[in-house]
Amino acid sequence: MTNRQPTAPTRNRRRRLRALGRRQALRVPGPVPPGTTRIEAVGLRVERAGRPVLDQVDLRVRAxxxxALVGPNGAGKSTLLAAISGDLPVAGGTIEVDGRAQADWSPVELAMRRAVLTQSSTLSFPFVVEEVVRMGRAPWTGRPEEEHDDVVVAETMARCDIARFAARTYPSLSGGEQARAALARVLAQQASVLLLDEPTAALDLHHQELVMRIARxxxxxxxxxxxxxxxxxxAAAYADLVTLLADGRIRAAGPPAEVLTAPLLTEVYRHDIEVVxxxxxxxxxxxxxxxxxPLENR
Structure with missing residues (x-):
């Protein structure tokens, strides 16, 4: 009896079925009631070169x-964001996503739940803007949600005011335009947790307000x-909660009016600050x- 090897089309079909089976086994997020804890960090400690850059930090992120995470340069804001996003190893403490340890989720399952905007988004190849935004749809490849890719990409580009740049290459954009394209990619991911690192840093006044309105x-x-x-x-205008960090620790957390006080900010930022x-x-x-x-006194 001769053992017949499967043909190439048969092998490809089997691979597609196995891939589909793995996709179907993914734990896809469902609706979450307001107030539900999505990410919780307890006693977080992060070290670099043996030196703690975050120490005993607690953070709860709710639906x-x-x-808003605020604080002076080197306070640990971006480090904390990278840690709770799963992009940075921690030396101590725990991080849970939707009630499970962060490590219990696969990369695709995490990408379905949270989208991350880093401070800089560098691309080595001249992708056009629409292609960059479409990259955000990757977690939904092979699932029914993929049918909405075109609509989501178009709506997201319009919302971030980059639709007119759709056919331009990403490297040809200005810094602010690139920042908005990167944000559009994150929004197109349609994750229900958004982790945004300085999304307004490169933007003019109008687009700062646009981005914060989107976040709100x-x-x-x-x-x-x-x-x-x-x-x-x-932070005062748009945030429900503010966490103020300094030297890798939390100095205050709560509603903006309670955290953003002149005495505390003056101390933390080492500069006289007024809050009116x-x-x-x-x-x-x-x-x-x-x-x-000096000219005003003449």
Whole structure:
């Protein structure tokens, strides 16, 4: 009796079926009620070259909330974001995602749950903007959600004000345009946890407000959003909660009005800072105290 080897089409079909089986076995996230804890870090410690850059940090990220991480340079904001996103190993403490240890989720399962915007997004190849945004749809490849790729990509580019750049190569864009394209890729992922590291850093005033409005809208729609910010006025205006870090530890956490106080900010930032209410909205305005210009005294 002769053992017949499967033909190439048969082998390919079997590989596709095995891949589909693995896709079907994935734990796909479902609807989450507002207030549900999506990510929780307890006693987090991160070290670099044997030196702690985060120590005994607790953080809870809930559905329906926009949580701002603020603090001076070197405070540990980006390190904390990288740790809770799973992109940075920790030396101590625990991180849970949707009630399970972070390590219990596969990379694809994590990508279905949380999307991460890093400070810089460098591409080695001249992909056009639409291709870059479409990369965000990768976790849903081979699933029914893939049918919505074209609509999601188009809507996301329009929302981030980059639709007119769709056919341009990513390296040809300005820094601010690249930042918005990178954000569009993250939003196209349609994960219900957004971890955004300084999304407004390279943007003009109009697009800073646009990006923070997007983040606010996503939180209002039930997503959990964490944003690293240097602009304390943006944190005061858009965040539900603010965590203030300094020297790798949490100095304060709570609603913006409780955390963004002049005495605490003056101490942490080592600069005289004033916090005054906006005359119309009553939102806190955080401004450095400056000496009058000499010409003003003439």
């Amino acid at each position: 329906g909330e926009l949580h 809208d996503r939180a209002d729609a039930g997503d959990a959003v964490v944003v690293v910010l240097h602009d304390l006025a943006l 209410p906006h005359p119309r909205t009553n939102l806190p305005l955080v401004v450095p105290r400056r000496q009058p210009h």
